Every structure is written in structure tokens, then in C-alpha cells.
Amino acid sequence: MHPNLLLGTTIAAAALAYVLRPKKPKTELEAKSVPIPIPPSYLPLQLDSILIYVLSTLAGRDEMEFLRIGLQQFGNTVNFRGFNEDFIIVLDPSSIQHILAKNQPNYEKGPEFQAMFHEFLGSGIFNADGETWKTQRQLARPHFQTSEFKDATLINRHVDQLIKAIDNQLDANPDKALDVQSLFCRFTLDEATEFLFGETVHALEDNDSEFATAFNYAQSIVAWRFRLPLWRYLVPKRRFMKEIKKLDDFVYKIIDSALARLEKQGQGKGEGDEHATLLDHFLNSQEEYSFDRKYLRDMLLNFLLAGRDTTASLLSWTMWHLSQRPDIVAKLKKEVLEVIGPNAIPEYNDIKKLKYQKQVVNEVLRLCPPVPFNIRQSVEEDVLPNGYYIPAGTAVSYSAYTTHRLPELWGEDALVFDPDRWGPERVGMIKPFMFVPFHAGPRICLGQNLAYTTAQVTLTRLLQRYEIRASPGFKPEQTGDIVLFSRNGIEVLLNKESLADV
Template sequence: MCLYRCATNCVVRLPPSLPVDLGFAVAYAIFGPGTMGLLMENGWDVIATRVAWSSVWWSLGFVLPSAMILYKFVVVAWQNIKLQRMNGVRSTQVQNPGPFGLAYARRMVLGLMRHKNLELWDELLRSTPGNTAETRLLGRRVLMTTDVENIKAILAAQFGDFGKGEPFHREWHDFLGDSIFTTDGEQWHASRQLIRPQFIRERVSDLDCFETHVHTLFRAIANGGALDGEHQAVDMAAGNGRRLDVSDLFFRYTLDVATEFLLGMDVKSLSTPRQQFADAFAEVQRVQSIISRAGPLHFLVPRRSFWAAMRVVDNLINTYIDRALRLSPSELEARVHKKGGLGYTFLHALAGFTRDRKVLHDQIMAVLLAGRDTTASTLSWTLYELARHPDVVGTLRAEILAVVGPARTPTYDDLKRMKYLSHVLNEVLRLYPSVPFNVRLALRDTTLPRGGGPDGRQPVAVLKDTPIAYSTLLMQRRPDLYPPPDEAAARGLPPPDAFAPDRWSRWQPRPWHYIPFNGGPRICIGQQFALTEMAYVLTRLFQRFDRVVSHMDEVDGGRPTMKADIVLQPGDGVFVSFLEAQNTTKEAPAERAEGGS
């Protein structure tokens, strides 16, 4: 029998089978911190010594969680009081059973793993007044919206009230540092001013970089995948109609273009099946996507592979930064202005403005991420849809042949003249915006214009540090933002969820109803570069090929899998076959028009 005596001579008798540590815990729970002194006073030194550390752990095990829970309740209560005092109301609350909102967190994780983010958001917001809802995740209020006016407020009308915020900066810092994508305020503005001049029309309209890699892309298509070395012999005719995953080739192509544009030398991922830099960059993004979705629990995400991959990426980028910093200002200027045929690179241009290695590294990483993945994902979705719509391919190819012909290299002006090509890209970006989900943090106490109250039309009160998630993917698919069915039928407009480039000749979205590149002061700087690159690739493809056959029914049953990591991409690849037109030469044409480039 184990006895614990209190100061008032009361005795707690515990069963002999009960461990001393657990027995002490019971006594500690009853008598409090005085338990240890009572043991010592009664001569139970051995037991006191044995349970000394146990008391510490039981304190941590019971007292700290209790204090944390109490703290959360106090914080939530105080937030509710502040919300009631503000000029706004609450939005519809999503039912989130279980402690700390873990049920919703589990659904988010499962949705991410199963590529069901679109379905999850649609389920949460479908019946919500004002297309805005809120929930609590780990005790923190989180807002979600697909409302046009709310998104406009976040990105433009109330730009100063919302930003990336310190949590985002902290979670992404190991990957993108203090770049344009992770900062706010003056630091963000300085980054934008540094980068903006590199995307002026003079730079965007220089198409030589695209053409060089299109030749390699054609060879990879004929090979059925990435080449086994730059000098691999490829039978272009034998590859006609071969089944391949064109999405993989697009991600390789855009990586080669991006690294040449940024650094002056491409990593040749189209010419190497297993490419160390490409694999490392993909692994960094994979882990970073998990970190960004883990939120307050991001410190639990294993990062061994992340750091190993970052070393590979950093080694390459730092090598080129070292070379650029060894050049004098006059040498840098000569390269930027193509004096002596040395050629322009993004890095040389930045190095002409700053010699800060960290600034150069962070901005290169940010532009590499944007320049590679967003363009590749949009090209992948374009081929996914074109392969299922041969009539669209026929119309598109007819325009390309009428403007450029079957062999001539297109100029920048040629690309701008092709309206149907623009309609195709607009329609793909309407259904599959590159960044489907995004988050901003309230930088001060503020409101959102709509989503509050029973009808969803009242302002929503937003406290400082509240995260607001918004989705252009869902907003651009909302049926109520399109003409009603009767009017649409009268005008010959297809349903909103249908891929139909022809709609753009009879319909134009209202302001803020279509923002694939975001909007406001943080609108994508490189959108014209991306649109030009995509238009160029599609033009060259359909000069050479007159048909593209889809093999996706056997892969996804005709229902696209939307993989939403950092960008939105086809989760099962894009398996197609290209069939060459009879009037296309066996080698990629190199004839160029005079002027206009």
C-alpha cells in the first residue's frame, strides 16, 4: 500500500499495484505542488527523489496543455468581442467538428493528396451566401472566398490592408528568400522595380531563345521522350504518331528556356532523361508545397531531401552569379545591350543594378519558378484540351498557316495578329489558371466588401493577421458570372464549364471576372513573356503537325485530374500522339520573315 500524507493529516491510500510515479501524479493532482515537500518532511527521500522528475513531466503534460487551451479560449473570446465592435459581421461558418479544427485540416490534406482541391472548395462554398465562408483551423480563424468584389479588394481596392505577411515569408524563405514573391511593402516594391525593366517589349519580343529549344522539342517528340544526350540520332519520320507524355516535355522545355533567359546557359533537360538540376528543383517544390500547406505545423515537415536538393540548385545558380559579379560594369552593360554578340541575360541585367549576391540569388529563384512552371502547366492543359477537340485544332492550324505559313519562323507581330490563338490561350487560362489557390494575410484590422450576414451581402469583419484564401479557379468557373442559360443559348454561348475558344469572339468577361495572372499592383510582371512563349510554341507545333490524338481516356476516363501544388497541372500527365502534316519538312524549318521581330 502506498501512502501520501497532506498537511491536514489526510491520507491518500493507493493500491499497491499502482506505480509510484502514477501514484504521485494522483496525489499531485489533489494536493498540488506541496506534494514534494510533504514527502520530504515525512522522510520519504527515496520516493521523493524518484518522483522528482516525474512531477516535472506531469506538470508539462497537464498544466501546459491546459494553459494553452485556456489561452486559446481567451484569444478567441477577445477576437469575437473585437469582431462585434468592428464595422462588419461574420461570414457563414463551415462546420468543423473535432478539436482545434483538425477534421477540416484532415480533409485539406486528403484533398491535396487525392488532387481533389477543386471538389473540396466547391463543396464548402457551393451553398454559402456571398461565396465567402470561414472556419477555425488550430484555433485560428481562416476566411475563404471566390467573391469577385472580395478578391478585387484583396488585390487592388484595399491593397494596403492585405499582403503576403510574415508567416508566408517565414515558410517560403528557405526556398525564395526575400524575393518579389515573399515580401511586402518597400522590400516588395524594390524587387518589382528591379525586375520590371527586364520584361519590356524589346526583351519579350526577342524570340531566338524560344526557337533554339523548339528544335530540340521536336526531336524529343519524335523520340517519344527526352533525348539520351544532345547528339542522339532521331528518326523524325519513325516518331510520327508515337504515344508520349507531352506534359513532361513541356516542363523540360520551359526549364531550358528559363535557365537560358536567366543565366545565359540552359540545363539541357530536354536532352537528358535524368537531369540533376531539374530533379532537384522538382523536389524542392514538392517539399515546399507541403510546408506551405502545413501552416502552423510546418516545422514538423521532414526537410532532409529539401536541403539536399537546394544544395544542387544553389550550386548551379551561385556559379553563374559568381561569373556575373566578376564582370566590370562596362562588361555587364556590353552584354545587356548585345555589344559584340555576347547576348542578354536576366542575371547580367540585375547585376548591373546590384552587386548583392543574396538579392541576385533570391530574384533568380523567384523568376525561375514563375517562368518555368506556370508556362509549362498552361501548355500542358492546352494540349490536354486540344487533343480532345480536333475541330479547335483545325481552326487554329488554319489561322497559323494563313498568317505564318507552314515553314516560316513566326515574328512577334505574327503572334499578336492571330486572334484565335489568343482565344485558345484565354480559354485554357479561364478553366485552368496557373495559380488556382492563393492566400493573403490581413495586415491590419479591416473588412471585406461582401460575404457577411444571412444573405452574404454585408461586409465581413477581418482582424489583423487573419489569413484569407481565395481561388481564381473557382471564381472563373462560377455559372452566375456568365449569361443565364436562355441568354447564352440565344447568343450561341457554350456552358461555362465547357472548353470553347469560340466564346471569346462573342463574349468578354467583366472586369475582375477573369484574372489568370492576378490583378492590382502585384499583377504578374512576366505575363507577356509567358503568353508570347506559349503562343510561339503552339504556332511551331501546329505548323508541323495537323493532328494531335488524345490517349487520356484510358488514363483518367476523360475527367482531368487537377494537381494543385504550387501551380495547377494535369495530375496524370498528358498522353498524346502528334501526326505530321504532309507538307511539313522532316527538320524544323528555319526560314525567317524580314523585320517585325
């Protein structure tokens, strides 16, 4: 027999044996609880859901709306079985609370998730469980609470660069719509690399920056593995590993020079130093924890992944919604004029006074949560508060995107962009775990405050400087990636306009 045929037959036989393996007898807990509904299936191995999803992605449909509408049809808890593997999705706040907070230790990232991200993120915080995760969380948390972190100087410096890039495009072609998504991705990469490593990659100045290209490519590969977990072995690896090597070279260079400085001076820069970075902070804990270069590399790249695109997504969707709503832009401009003035550079404490702006940002986070979908893996079997049974070792996920749009939680106008729902009269109706853009429980986002500050400082400066209008005929197409982006960018029209003249 030809070797390829032999190999193919062996794989097919192994797959068949796996699929037809005898069912385990029910456990006591399973017998007492309710099985999660499985949508009807017409193809062998329940391939329908996978196939429909892949075809719709290839056909360029709005993936998130496709998923939301699909999910809402089946109630608040559904088991999207594919290839005989359970894939449970929960939408109701009490189940989300159960998984993220009340019984959180039972819902890990798990080996499946870690394998998807392994080459890129190693055992960094985003990709770790148990003690490895706990140590990194304890180590990083104080950095996000120090007083210099509440200083908007670094953010404002990068907003200057952003404004320069926008002005250059407007000077070259004043009537052309700008793709703000591309600009924000480069802006947040520059800001985050300086915040984390102390060295920016200048992606705003250089659209083809090697680091940015490598980072974007590595992310796109893990995004495909995330979308299609069962097919991850088919995603190509050669270029992936080459791009990861470029990221490593860049990060290791910074780590090595910081380590050399540490050896010479006996410590990293102090916590009170305005230029202390997350890397300095880690190095200052070196004696207590003693980590090697690889550990530092993993931590830095994890923070970069966690913070960069999420903030860019938030800013991009904010501009999209504002381009559709001149009435809201007018209210935002009025508030900025009253609280900060037409030209003053906003500082951390000023931003906290922009109450209506915060409502607008929250409404964007509700309708367009930057992390639209998240997965955990159960360790032991469990029962959800609504009585449904979760087997051990099963993928359990929640979709902030869908939960944030459920009419039974948010009312019949759930799909309407309405920042007033965050105003003092109505905010009380928003119950815990209905709104989870930053996750919740022990693994809640560490960069939440930094994200709000970056978004609000940037938005304030853009409101001070530009008129924001819709680009006629443009419609974004939401992707189902790890981070919510638009496949065709986010186009808006900007005109230079001084707030003093409005």
C-alpha cells in the same frame, strides 16, 4: 517523468492554453460589420475541413474540383476555420478587387507565407513585402519591357529542342501517348534558365539533370507547406536543405562569373545586346542599388519559380483541351496556315495576329489557371465591399480556379471549354476581376507577356508539325499544388503531320 513524456505534456498543455485563450472583445468595426459564415463543424477545433482535405488528397481525388465544389456550397465568402485559426476565402470579383487592388497595402504576403518559402526563395520578389518588394519590382520591370524581350528567337531555339525530344519519342514508339506535362516542364526550365541566367540546364536532353531534380524537390516541399500551413513543421527538412544547396551552387557559379566579368569590363551586357539576361540587367543597376550575391541569388530563383512551372502548366492544359476537341484544333490550324504558313518560324509580331489562338489560350487560363489558389494576410482589420469583416493578421485567399468557374459569372455553361466566349461579340461580358490568372493590381504578374508569347510560339510550332489526338482512357487528376498540374501527367497522342497537307 520520461523526458519525451514531459516534452509531450508541455506541448499539449501549451496547445490547449492557446486554443482556449480568452476571446478578445469585439472592435468597433467588427461590431458594425457582418461575420463571415463558418461551415458547420462536428469535430473539436474545427478539424473537419482539414481532415476531409487531407483524406481526399491521400485518396487521390481531383483536389481542385473537390475544393471548388466545397467552396461553392458556402456562398462567395467563407471562413474555413481549422484549429481555431481563421482561413477566409473570397470568390466574388469585387472582394478580389478589394484585396488585390483597392486596399492592396493591407493584404501582404505576410510572415506566415514568407516562413513557408524562406529557405528556398529568401527575400526575393515573390516572397517579399513593402520596400524590399517595391525595389525589386522597379528594378525588374524595365527588363520585361525592352525591345529584345519581344524577340522570339530564344523561345524558338528551345522549341527546336522540344520538337527533337518529341520526335525521338515518336520515332522510338509512334503509337505511344506522350506525357506532355513532363516535356513542357523540362522545356520551360531550359528556356527560363537561359532567359534569366544566360545558361540553360539542358533538362530536355537530360531527364535526370541535377538542377531540375533539386528544383522540383524544393518546390514539392514548399507546396506541402502551402497546402497544410499548420502542419508545415512536420514536412521533412534534411533532404530539402541538401537540394537547396545544389541550387545555390549552380546559381552562385553563374553569379560569380558574371560579377567577375563586371569587375573586368565595368558593366554587364547592354540592354540592346541580344544575349542580355535578367542577371545582366540587375548587374547594370549595381551602382544604383548595390546588392550582394545572396540578393542576386534570391531574385533569380524567384523569377525561375514564378515563370517556369506556370508556363509549363498552361501549355500542358492547352494540349489536354485540344486533344479533346478536334473541331478547335482544325480552326487553330487553319489560322496558323493563313497567318504564318505551314513551315515559317513564328516571330513575335506574327503571334499577335493569331486572334483565335489567343482566345483558346485565354479559355485554358480560365478553366485551368496555372496558379489556382493564392493567399494573402491582412495587416489591419478591414471590411469587404459585401460588408463582411476581416480581422487583422488573418489569412485571406482567393481561388482563381473557382471564380473562373462560377455559373453566376460565366453562365450555365461555365464548365464548358468554349473559346468563343472570348470572341468580339461576347468578350464584353467578361468584367474586371472575373478573370485573374495573372493576379491583378500592383503585384500583377511581370511575365504575362512573356508567358503568352512562349505559349503561343510553342503552340504554333506544334500545330504546324503534329496531329493532336486524345489518348483513349486517359483522364488527368488535378492537384491542389501551388501550380495546377495533373498528378498522372498529361497524356496525348501526337502524329507527325505537315500542315501543308491538312
